[in-house]
Amino acid sequence: MATARTSQDCLTNVETLEQIKDRITHVLPGARLEIVPNESPSGQRSLLVDHEHAGAIATFLRDDAELRLDYCSNATGVDWPEAVVKTKIKKPVVTDGVEKEVEETVDALRSGYLEAVYHLYSVAKKHGPVILRLRTGNRTDKVTLPSLTPVWRSCEYQEREIFDLFGIKFAGHPDLRRILMWDGFVDHPMRKDYVEPDDFEYEPTPHDAVLERAKTHYPSEVKT
Amino acid sequence: MSATLETPAKNYELRPKLSDDGETELLEVSMGPHHPSTHGVFRMDVVLDGERVVRLKPVFGYLHRNHEKIAEGTSYLSSMPYTDRLDYFCSLTNNWAYALAVEKLAGLQVPERAEYIRVITAELTRLQNHTCLIGFLMQDMGALGTPLMYAFREREKILDLFEALTGARMMCNYMRFGGCRVDLPPGWLAAAQRIVDEYPRFLDEFETLLSGNEIIIARSQGIGVLPRELAVNAGITGPVARAAGVDYDLRKVDKYGIYDRFSFRVPLGDHGDTYDRYMIRILEMRESLKILQQALKDIPAGPIIDPKAKLRGFRPKAGEAYGRIEAPKGELGFYLISDGGPNPFRYRVRPPSFINLTVLEDMCLGNTIADAVITLGSVDIVLGEVDR
DSSP: OBOOOOGGGSSOSSOOHHHHHHHHHHHSTTOOEEEEOOOSTTOOOEEEEOTTTHHHHHHHHHHOTTTOOOEEEEEEEEEEOSEEEEEEEEEEEEETTEEEEEEEEEEEEEOOEEEEEEEEEOTTTOOOOEEEEEEOSOSSSOOEEEOOTTTOTTHHHHHHHHHHHHOOEEETOTTOOOSSSOTTOOSOTTSTTOOOOOOOOOOSSOOHHHHHHHHHHOTTTOOO | OOSTTOOOOOOSOSSOOOOSSOSSOOEEEEEOSSOGGGSSSOEEEEEEETTEEEEEEEEOOTTOOOHHHHHHTSOTGGGHHHHTTTSTTOHHHHHHHHHHHHHHHHTOOOBHHHHHHHHHHHHHHHHHHHHHHHHHHHHHHTOOSHHHHHHHHHHHHHHHHHHHHHSOSSOOOOEETTEESSOOOTTHHHHHHHHHHHHHHHHHHHHHHHTTOHHHHHHHTTSSOOOHHHHHHTTOOTHHHHHTTOOOOHHHHTOOTTGGGSOOOOOOOSSOSHHHHHHHHHHHHHHHHHHHHHHHHHOOOSOSBOTTOOSSSOOOOSEEEEEEEEETTEEEEEEEEEOSSSSOSEEEEEOHHHHHGGGHHHHHTTSBHHHHHHHHHHHOOOHHHHHO
16 A cells, blocks of 8 residues: 655645735736746646846745745755757647647757756745746856845855856855855856866776776877 | 033043954964864864854865766666765665655655655664764763763664664665665564663663753853744754754654654754753654654555666656655755656755754854854764765
8 A cells, every 4th residue: 555645745735826926926016927837746836036026026925924935945056058948839730621739849949047946935834835946047147146045044055055056146145155166166066068177197007998088198108 | 501511621541442343353263174073074264252253154065076966967766875975874864855855756656664664764863863963962062982982882773773674884775766675674673672662761871961960051051042033044954943942843744754643742942052952852862762662563564665666767757846854954855857867957955954054153153162162063964964
């Protein structure tokens, strides 16, 4: 007999994500929100938030009497490099005078961006998660996002880690420094296109893959 | 009022005036990374006014090996042994958190016997982690040797159980997606029952030695106070948060696994100081023993892994999931994004000891540098998990 999964994957015990979105747009009329679907069995959908209203939305979610999302559990980055994405589109096709809907796969080029993801829970009301996402303009020069550390202190070290490993700059962060890598380090190792430094050390008896690398480093010394 | 009593302007100072930027010269101390009290390679940049801490910045990353990047370059299953190395005291709870996240991502079910084994091993892990932490904390306070040796004596018994079950004392690599790796060996439950039955006696002995000790009370009560509101806002979890009075235990909140079947209580502290953090762990161990007694009694026979779970060629559907459990140090979460491939597209560990360090400065400010040592000790960090 298998045990049943508990209902914690649904959003909150009071509201759906759509209702939360409607309430935010009611309170903050200019806010642009989008629900990001999630097809995995976990069903944890998220809310894509625009930069200008991110702080206000976060404060609203934290202080709202129904939601009380006072605890930001997890803040992390995701790197989405430029890629070809297959999307299914339903298209009406007329065959033999009858209109039918046919699914078609369309290749679309997705421009690259970096993303910060926040998992919010409520300690007071014991529900969650509500997931917020913030996206940068691209992966090179438009990499600044508003910091949510003024709203949830738990983001302080986690946003530093995102800055360190992904290279997202957080405007309004009190102390944005590298946290895991050392200060003189230049790149951002969690980016998908990060190239590891070639730290090959001299090997007296190289073999297999090490031999191939040794040849590029010490061609005269390696006996083949 | 007449202006006749006006004081004449003074052109002298009765006392030498101190400069505005601090009354005494501040001393900057770099504590660590090899200081024995820092529990690994951890450094604190401390600014001292006399003996008082006026600034404290944790510096870490010495053990950083980018666990997340390594996991993104390999299959889901091959990260399982690597999770053991995060918090190397509690490999079984790390396994469980990762397995739980993947089970959510792929929609796997766990057989009942496996859920019981998970609860039993996780609670035994909690017992040995809390016991050792108290031993280390006492070592930091100056009780050299004895409490730590007592703690390690008990831990050894639990590690023997782990070795009998998984083949390894610390790097257990035991859980699988949808269940566990091997079934319990014959006689294991009886051996576990014996340890669980004897543990309260050890706890009583330990408490007789420590809880009422005058030196421990003087060193830890009122030291390193963490206010409740700050604990919630800063995302502090586990015994540190509960000592500050935050009623948040994922075993009660999420009821993951089968924790809704056991009756146990969540102890909460009133003061949020170092003594409360010590006492909360003692009380949590007593509650863990209650869970263990119930689980060892009720464990059913049956399969230990979901027959539909694939070990090789495991490719979950595209999507994402965040799974979390109550690890001994706090909320341990795994955030996974799948793009349909054999490797996770994004693999993130939410390490409790990393986030619990956020408030270390707030807890240490105004106390002496000797208190900073025991405050750090009572937070319970493991650098394998902080640095990842």
